[in-house]
Amino acid sequence: xxxxxxxxxxxxxxxxLLLRRTARKYPLFKSRLKEKNFTAQIKIMDxxxxxxxxxxxxxxxxxxxxxxxxxxxMAFSDAxxxxxxxxxxxxxxEQLDAMKNFRLTLDGPEELTSWFMETxxxxxxxxxxxxxxxxxxxxxxxxxxxxxxxxxxxxxxxIIRITPVEFDNSDAQSWTxxxxxxxxxxxxxxxLSPFGYAMKSTTYSPDRILYPMKRVDFDPNGERNCENRGxxxxxxxxxxxxxxxxxxxxxxxxxxxxxxxxLTSTASHHTWGNIGYYLSAHRRFTNAIxxxxxxxxxxxxxxxxxxxxxxxxxxMRLGGAEIYGTVEDALKECEMMVFWGSDPESVPGAYSxxxxxxxxQWLKDLGVKTVHINPYYDHTAALMGGKWLAPRPDTGxxxxxxxxxxxxxxxxxxxxxxxxxxxxxxxxxxYILGKEDGIxxxxxxxxxxxxxxxxxxxxxxxxxGTKKTYLGAGGPGNQEGGAxxxxxxxxxxxxxxxxxxxxxxxxxxxxxxxxxxxAPVDTRFYxxxxxxxxxxxxxxxxxxx
Amino acid sequence: xxxxxxxxxxxxxxxxxxKVPRLRIPEAILDGHCEGYPNNTKTIEGQFFKFTYPxxxxxxxxxxxxxxxxxxxxxxxxxxxxxxxRSPKLSxxxxxxxxxxxxxxxxxxxxxxxxxxxxxxxxxxxxxxGYIIHNFVKLNHRIITLQHKCIEPLGxxxxxxxxxxxxxxxxxxxxYFSEGSSELDWCKRVYAASDLPRGISWKKFLKKGYxxxxxxxxxxxxxxxxxxxxxxxxxDLTEPIPLPADYTEEYLKGLQTQSGKIEFECSSLxxxxxxxxxxxxxxxxxxxxxxxxxxxxxxxxxLQLISPHPRFSFHTHNDGKDSIINDIEDHRVLIDGYYYWxxxxxxxxxxxxxxxxxxxxxxxxxxxxxxxxxxxxxxxxSGAVHSYSSSALxxxxxxxxxxxxxxxxxxxxxxxxxxxKKSHSAASNxxxxxxxxxKEPI
Numbered sequence: 012x013x014x015x016x017x018x019x020x021x022x023x024x025x026x027x028l029l030l031r032r033t034a035r036k037y038p039l040f041k042s043r044l045k046e047k048n049f050t051a052q053i054k055i056m057d058x059x060x061x062x063x064x065x066x067x068x069x070x071x072x073x074x075x076x077x078x079x080x081x082x083x084x085m086a087f088s089d090a091x092x093x094x095x096x097x098x099x100x101x102x103x104x105e106q107l108d109a110m111k112n113f114r115l116t117l118d119g120p121e122e123l124t125s126w127f128m129e130t131x132x133x134x135x136x137x138x139x140x141x142x143x144x145x146x147x148x149x150x151x152x153x154x155x156x157x158x159x160x161x162x163x164x165x166x167x168x169x170i171i172r173i174t175p176v177e178f179d180n181s182d183a184q185s186w187t188x189x190x191x192x193x194x195x196x197x198x199x200x201x202x203l204s205p206f207g208y209a210m211k212s213t214t215y216s217p218d219r220i221l222y223p224m225k226r227v228d229f230d231p232n233g234e235r236n237c238e239n240r241g242x243x244x245x246x247x248x249x250x251x252x253x254x255x256x257x258x259x260x261x262x263x264x265x266x267x268x269x270x271x272x273x274l275t276s277t278a279s280h281h282t283w284g285n286i287g288y289y290l291s292a293h294r295r296f297t298n299a300i301x302x303x304x305x306x307x308x309x310x311x312x313x314x315x316x317x318x319x320x321x322x323x324x325x326x327m328r329l330g331g332a333e334i335y336g337t338v339e340d341a342l343k344e345c346e347m348m349v350f351w352g353s354d355p356e357s358v359p360g361a362y363s364x365x366x367x368x369x370x371x372q373w374l375k376d377l378g379v380k381t382v383h384i385n386p387y388y389d390h391t392a393a394l395m396g397g398k399w400l401a402p403r404p405d406t407g408x409x410x411x412x413x414x415x416x417x418x419x420x421x422x423x424x425x426x427x428x429x430x431x432x433x434x435x436x437x438x439x440x441x442y443i444l445g446k447e448d449g450i451x452x453x454x455x456x457x458x459x460x461x462x463x464x465x466x467x468x469x470x471x472x473x474x475x476g477t478k479k480t481y482l483g484a485g486g487p488g489n490q491e492g493g494a495x496x497x498x499x500x501x502x503x504x505x506x507x508x509x510x511x512x513x514x515x516x517x518x519x520x521x522x523x524x525x526x527x528x529x530a531p532v533d534t535r536f537y538x539x540x541x542x543x544x545x546x547x548x549x550x551x552x553x554x555x556x
Numbered sequence: 557x558x559x560x561x562x563x564x565x566x567x568x569x570x571x572x573x574x575k576v577p578r579l580r581i582p583e584a585i586l587d588g589h590c591e592g593y594p595n596n597t598k599t600i601e602g603q604f605f606k607f608t609y610p611x612x613x614x615x616x617x618x619x620x621x622x623x624x625x626x627x628x629x630x631x632x633x634x635x636x637x638x639x640x641x642r643s644p645k646l647s648x649x650x651x652x653x654x655x656x657x658x659x660x661x662x663x664x665x666x667x668x669x670x671x672x673x674x675x676x677x678x679x680x681x682x683x684x685x686g687y688i689i690h691n692f693v694k695l696n697h698r699i700i701t702l703q704h705k706c707i708e709p710l711g712x713x714x715x716x717x718x719x720x721x722x723x724x725x726x727x728x729x730x731x732y733f734s735e736g737s738s739e740l741d742w743c744k745r746v747y748a749a750s751d752l753p754r755g756i757s758w759k760k761f762l763k764k765g766y767x768x769x770x771x772x773x774x775x776x777x778x779x780x781x782x783x784x785x786x787x788x789x790x791x792d793l794t795e796p797i798p799l800p801a802d803y804t805e806e807y808l809k810g811l812q813t814q815s816g817k818i819e820f821e822c823s824s825l826x827x828x829x830x831x832x833x834x835x836x837x838x839x840x841x842x843x844x845x846x847x848x849x850x851x852x853x854x855x856x857x858x859l860q861l862i863s864p865h866p867r868f869s870f871h872t873h874n875d876g877k878d879s880i881i882n883d884i885e886d887h888r889v890l891i892d893g894y895y896y897w898x899x900x901x902x903x904x905x906x907x908x909x910x911x912x913x914x915x916x917x918x919x920x921x922x923x924x925x926x927x928x929x930x931x932x933x934x935x936x937x938s939g940a941v942h943s944y945s946s947s948a949l950x951x952x953x954x955x956x957x958x959x960x961x962x963x964x965x966x967x968x969x970x971x972x973x974x975x976x977k978k979s980h981s982a983a984s985n986x987x988x989x990x991x992x993x994x995k996e997p998i
Contacts, residue, residue: 103745107735121725128736136740141704141762152704153765154673157870160681160699160766163673163706170673170707176699176766183770185697186777197696201681205867206874209881210673214710216877218655220668221711229664237644240662241956250712250722256665257621258726260648264619271574271614274581278624278872282654284677284703286742287716290687293623296720298570299729303617306575306595306980311865313981316595317603318835321822324812326597327689327797334693335793336780357867362682363694386862387900387942388935401937404860405844405986412841432785435821439838452841460841462937487694492865496985498844500975505839512818517782529693531777534794536769538700538750540685540692 015090016060020075022097023053023062027073029134030064034071040137043130045069051119051127052081053097056088083119083127099135155283158207159364173211175364176201186531190342195373197530202364223253231256261300276305288541314495314504315485322508330504331490332516334528337481338370344520346478347380349471350397351507352407352493353483354389359527360487370526371395380478382471384410385493391525400471402461405497409460411506412452414472415443418513423476425515433512475514482511483525574611577980579972581627582636584609585646588616592980599802600812600824603979619648623716624669625659626872628950629965632982633923633972638662638950638957652719655877658950658963668713675715677703678743689796693778698769700752702743702761715739785811834976846971846988857921857988859905863945863966864985872948876963887944888964889914889929894998896929897964899943901991906932909992916994918960919943921987924968925960927994941991945970945984953998962998 034041047066054061054077063078064071087093092114096106109115117124142150145164149171152163164172177200187196224245228236236243264272275297277289285291297304309316312329320330328334341348359367371394374381381397383389386404402410418424419440429436445451454465454472461468484507486492495504507523514521576584577592584590590609596602610616627637641649641662651663654671680700684691692698709715714722717739724733737745747758756767784792790808802812810816814823825837834842843849847860868887869875875882876895882888888895891914899919901911911917911930919926919941928943936942949963950956961968969989975981 103735103737110731110735117731121728121730125721125725125730125734128731128734129738132736132738132741136738139740139762141702141765142706143764152706153701154703154706155677155679155681155701156672157873160701163704165706168707178697178768182768183697186771201695201697201699204870205884206869206879206881209874209879210671212880213655213874213877214671214673216655216879218657218877219710219713220653220656220660220666221713223668223712224666226664231648231664235644235647235664237646237664238642240642240649240664241638241952245661245666250714253665253667254719254722254726257650257667258723260619260650261723261727264648268615268618270572271611272616272618273621274576274584274617274619275621275623276578276581276627277622278626281624281873282672284672284679285746286677286739287672287675288677288679289623292717292720296724296733297621299724299733300727301570301572302621303572303574303576303614304570305578305581306592307578308980308982309595310982310984313975313979313983317976317979317981318839320600320603321824322813322820323818324600324802326600326602326802326812327686327799329597333781333793334690335778336783339777340780354864358865359694360691361684361688361870362691366695369696386936386940387864390867401940403848403937404862404940405847408839409841411839428786431788433818433820434815434823435819435838439820442838442840460843486865493985496864496983498846498971498975498983498986499842500983500985501835501979502839502842508818509820509839512820515786516818517780517784517786519780519783522781527694529690529778529781530696531771531774532693532695532698533769533772533776534690534693534778535772535776536698536751536755538680538683538698538752538769539746540683540687541679542685542687 015094018094019055019060019090020062022094026097026131027062027064027071030071030130033134033137037137040133041069043133044071047123047126049082049123050078051083051085051123052078053085055090055093056086060090083117083123086116088114156207156210157283157362158204158210159201161203161207161210170211170214173208175203175207188339188342188531190339191377193377195342197369202366202368204364207364222247223250224248225253225256231260265301270301271303273300273302274305275302285539285541290542310496311491312495314500315490318501319504319508322505329490332523335534336531337522337524337528338526338530340519340522341481341524341526342373342377344479345379345481346520347382347474348374348481348483348525349382349384349475350391350483350525351384352495353485353488353525354385354391355483355486355488355525355527356390356394358486358492360491363527367527374526400463400467402463405499406460407494408499408503408506409452409457410463410468411503411510412443413454413457413468414475414510415506415513416452417454417469417472418476419443421473421476423473424513428515428518429513439509479520480514481520481522481524482507484523487527488525489523572614574609574614575607576609576617579631579974579980579982580609582640585617585640586643593978595980598799601828604828617646620646622649622651622659622663624653625651625655625657625948628659629947629967630871630945632967632970632984634965634968635924635957636972642957652716654713657872657876657948658965667719668711669716669719670709670713672703673706674709674713675717676705676739676743678746679703686797697771699766700769701766702747704765829978832976832978835978844986846983846986850988853988857990858939859941859989859991860939861919861941861943861966861969861987861989862985863943863970866944866946869946869948871946875946876948891916891929894962896927897943897947897966898931899928899941899991900931900933900936901941902936902938903932903934904938905941906930911991911993917991918994919969919989919991921969921989923971926965926968927960927962927998928964941989
């Protein structure tokens with residue numbers, strides 16, 4: 012106990028020294044110290060030890076002991092705890108635990124407690140060095156985005172160029188897949204979606220909001236003129252006025268109406284990063300004040316979530332397929348790839364730039380045939396050069412049923428798999444053959460709906476039923492985008508699962524995918540994603556758009 | 557571990573249980589009531605639990621704290637949202653935004669946020685956590701970045717974290733919100749909680765800014781999806797969220813369905829509503845409720861518009877705002893000094909309407925009207941038209957919510973009804989429209 016007490020005293024003494032040393036070394040920190048005049052006490056709760064710090068016009072006076080009337084008081088239940096939590100290498104969970112159990116308290120006006128904590132923290136971050144000097148007074152920094160990772164070149168405090176990240180020799184080696192006598196290794200750089208190259212222009216956009224603003228005819232204490240929203244202009248106000256207005260409105264609404272009267276929601280795909288992202292800082296704050304949250308629909312997944320999931324589960328993947336190992340399997344085994352409402356060259360699902368373009372190029376080099384079903388001759392079809400079938404929009408499920416019809420009537424499906432891995436096939440089979448409603452779902456029947464010639468659908472079904480085939484349904488090969496977002500999207504996504512079940516999904520060369528999922532990267536290395544490693548239930552209640 | 561699983565908001569718990577379905581926000585505000593189905597992904601039946609607004613004992617919405625923009629133009633039948641914003645029933649709107657976009661100008665107070673180039677952060681490319689599980693397997697290399705503060709915030713803009721901290725100070729919440737950590741401190745906490753320290757020191761990470769996760773040895777690569785299932789083995793994938801209670805026989809054996817197998821006839825639908833004509837227990841052909849079979853509507857609006865996610869921007873991200881993307885002619889076309897959104901029309905359909913390449917047209921139906929620039933193409937069959945969704949701008953030529961939009965809000969035209977009644981869903985990809993040449997001056 013005595014040792015802990017001595018350690019505590021030494022740490023506090025060191026803190027005073029470090030504050031002065033940091034101020035001497037870094038002018039910004041020094042000028043910061045001039046911002047406030049007050050006294051902060053750090054002590055053990057029973058007053059057995061302590062030190063106070065008086066900030067006065069940039070000077071720090073520090074004395075051992077207990078001050079009679081400090082403005083800010085940070086108190087620890089015991090010296091041992093203080094000894095563990097004061098150094099910057101503290102265990103943050105222990106700090107939280109101490110706060111929750113009132114073993115660590117902080118009292119004083121918010122403005123001062125907050126300033127004091129930030130100042131202590133800045134002892135260790137003032138003047139940090141970061142980024143790579145590339146000469147010509149230019150530094151290369153790193154950032155990240157929905158479009159991919161970025162090198163950001165900065166000169167004289169201004170971004171002059173943004174480029175994709177290119178690896179150097181000290182970065183980890185890439186993987187190699189051996190397939191059909193060839194070796195495939197990805198290039199040593201990252202790719203960016205088109206909008207990644209636009210980020211310098213949008214950062215310096217004339218549409219940036221540079222100051223807090225108030226609608227000219229909005230008066231929180233008088234006429235609000237709500238009906239003029241979207242029409243009236245704005246005037247610049249100070250941060251204090253803006254923040255006071257918002258804080259006062261939060262209090263007013265809670266006081267006058269009770270819980271639930273504040274609605275909050277965000278745009279998803281905001282700016283990248285685990286700290287500032289819409290699921291972190293925003294959620295942390297709005298939870299703390301108590302808000303009615305907006306429940307998102309699974310907007311890019313609709314048919315999979317409300318439809319396909321009932322056939323095979325995968326709720327955590329919103330009804331989409333498992334995603335692993337399919338790039339290697341397709342390169343080694345697959346004989347044909349069907350892209351159905353699937354244009355990864357335009358929209359490969361979220362956040363992955365053009366990472367998978369090279370893999371589709373490999374598939375083309377291996378001579379794997381492709382088919383593209385989409386009313387629009389999309390950019391993937393243009394790149395791959397496969398057969399294009401253009402159904403009338405929102406009728407695609409007629410074509411799926413006709414494919415099943417050909418497989419059933421011409422014995423082109425995996426009967427053993429259907430018998431041992433599925434249930435309920437006979438009921439669907441009866442419907443396909445017309446036993447339920449008197450309408451056999453023939454290729455000719457579908458032609459009336461889709462306008463795609465019966466002979467083309469029959470040919471596709473025969474080839475699909477005899478070749479090891481991958482089905483890319485939706486942007487990344489299953490899930491997001493495409494036909495699942497139509498009025499008939501549920502039934503279409505459901506049939507995608509049923510068709511693959513008839514062909515034996517999971518057997519070599521037979522799976523969901525269009526080369527977007529999944530490269531053989533490490534799935535065991537832990538780094539939390541922006542929605543963390545927690546149950547997606549919470550995050551999926553967040554908006555997606 | 558030195559952080560919560562999800563950072564930095566997990567220790568805060570929202571005590572408000574009231575929820576509003578996103579597609580029904582306008583009805584919640586304007587009508588004072590609505591209902592929805594949840595997005596509960598824990599179990600197949602999670603999506604069946606209908607909820608209503610207002611929730612028991614909760615107030616109707618008075619204040620809207622909107623973070624960023626995008627509902628105006630990404631939500632179906634967008635004019636509904638415009639009308640809700642202009643209602644006096646909503647007594648206060650604050651928008652925290654980086655740019656003056658379509659939705660921002662409907663706020664009473666605007667708080668200027670900065671971009672991620674102007675603040676500290678940490679993040680892995682394409683890692684969405686539970687949002688899209690293991691989404692980084694789309695990449696050729698896993699890459700984790702320390703997102704450097706590259707430049708100072710422009711003007712008086714502040715980071716979102718700082719804005720929330722400033723508000724927290726006014727509500728007595730600052731210690732609770734920040735735990736004494738700055739944004740950079742939080743970055744280091746995330747670094748320390750991950751596997752990164754085994755691969756790269758903090759000092760080096762701070763300087764270099766990124767770390768490439770080594771590819772696993774061939775023997776340690778994830779096995780192929782569904783191989784275990786096809787071969788009748790236990791699941792052998794690195795499944796991060798296994799949901800043990802959802803296995804019927806043995807843990808990790810079989811699928812999440814009641815039978816553990818792929819069900820052509822869905823047992824969950826048989827239990828929930830076997831007679832739902834919109835979602836039968838097996839997949840059937842159900843003609844579209846807005847297509848060539850809806851005869852009356854089809855007569856007036858004979859073109860079927862498909863409106864997928866945009867190719868060049870990411871929803872509203874990096875569209876408009878003087879973005880260089882605007883100069884891609886497959887995205888927007890500059891005509892008389894204005895960047896118009898592009899709509900693609902088959903040659904025959906264009907000829908019938910006397911429309912040529914880059915003509916301005918009015919695309920419309922009963923829900924609204926949008927002015928677009930035409931690309932005449934053979935990449936679509938006659939009767940189908942194509943335009944990406946999600947213009948970042950909203951520029952009504954008259955009264956907001958009731959007039960033609962010049963900025964390309966295709967979702968003014970899409971239906972607000974759910975795909976099936978027993979869901980909270982949107983058919984954003986398709987609707988019926990008519991197109992005519994725009995002849996008036998703007």
